[in-house]
Amino acid sequence: MRNVLNTLRVLEEVAARQPVGVGELARILDMPKSSVQRALVTLDEAGWIRPARGEITRWALTTKALAVGSRAGGDLGLRGAALPIMEDLRRRTEETIHLTVPEDGKMVLIERLETDKPVRTNMALGHSLPLHASANGKAVLAHSNPEAIRQLLTDELPRYTDTTITDPGELRAELADIRKRGYAVNRGEWRSDVGAVAAVVLGADEQPIASLSVNIPFSRLTAESEPVFAEAVSAAAAALTARMR
Known part of the structure; x- marks a missing residue:
């Protein structure tokens, strides 16, 4: 359950600050970079977020989220x-x-x-x-x-x-x-x-x-x-x- 909640928290912050990188998200959420990275990979695979301008370290919402x-x-x-x-x-x-x-x-x-x-x-x-x-x-x-x-x-x-x-x-x-x-x-x-x-x-x-x-x-x-x-x-x-x- 904690992993699910963390993933949703990451999604909310991407929506609020896009495009945003893993380091900034980790600081804002007070989470380990490894945990944030796992959440980002999950959201990317599910089609909720995408790399911004081809930069894998910065993320933005897809139209699916909207x-x-x-x-x-x-x-x-x-x-x-x-x-x-x-x-x-x-x-x-x-x-x-x-x-x-x-x-x-x-x-x-x-x-x-x-x-x-x-x-x-x-x-x-x-x-x-x-x-x-x-x-x-x-x-x-x-x-x-x-x-x-x-x-x-x-x-x-x-x-x-x-x-x-x-x-x-x-x-x-x-x-x-x-x-x-x-x-x-x-x-x-x-x-x-x-x-x-x-x-x-x-x-x-x-x-x-x-x-x-x-x-x-x-x-x-x-x-x-x-x-x-x-x-x-x-x-x-x-x-x-x-x-x-």
């Missing part, structure tokens, strides 16, 4: 409904579009449409984002029940950059502003070079089930572009909400 995870969360229907809306949003903004869902206290990227611009953000499918330090997460948090917010604030909020909101009172005020204006903004709060504008997707019970975001290099998130992105992503999220009801 497909199984999506079926487990019922996300294939959401992705199918979202794709034409995401295509239209990409056309309107000419930027990278993300669809994320809340899972285990994080936001998980389940679909991505990339911009044609040479300078762009880059994130692998299956990657997770912190709730308090991403536009996607803050859009969902702002429409979550008070208990979910209280649980998040029980522990100290991690700081990722100089602009990460870690003060509980400041975060609550930010979430109130998001509810009023209808969208969330990430101004380099998770990665200093990345910005995003996001809006929540609500289910039939008015609870958040996903968020859509426009993702750009921070240099392209300006006083002029932000309201344009906000209007476009808010309309797209509203359209997807209507489809999911």
Whole structure:
């Protein structure tokens, strides 16, 4: 049983940090390199991971992991409904579009449409984002029940950059502003070079089930572009909400 649990732990860390090597995984998981290597070989043989760019020492998820995870969360229907809306949003903004869902206290990227611009953000499918330090997460948090917010604030909020909101009172005020204006903004709060504008997707019970975001290099998130992105992503999220009801 321990070997199975260790293999699953390795798979989760590959998903979060891909591409990643055995040494880094061993340090993160506090496991012997030999144990991590055995888990990687097992996952590779089962088709869950693959060598990244032909480098055997660095690993990434295969589409098998994404497909199984999506079926487990019922996300294939959401992705199918979202794709034409995401295509239209990409056309309107000419930027990278993300669809994320809340899972285990994080936001998980389940679909991505990339911009044609040479300078762009880059994130692998299956990657997770912190709730308090991403536009996607803050859009969902702002429409979550008070208990979910209280649980998040029980522990100290991690700081990722100089602009990460870690003060509980400041975060609550930010979430109130998001509810009023209808969208969330990430101004380099998770990665200093990345910005995003996001809006929540609500289910039939008015609870958040996903968020859509426009993702750009921070240099392209300006006083002029932000309201344009906000209007476009808010309309797209509203359209997807209507489809999911």
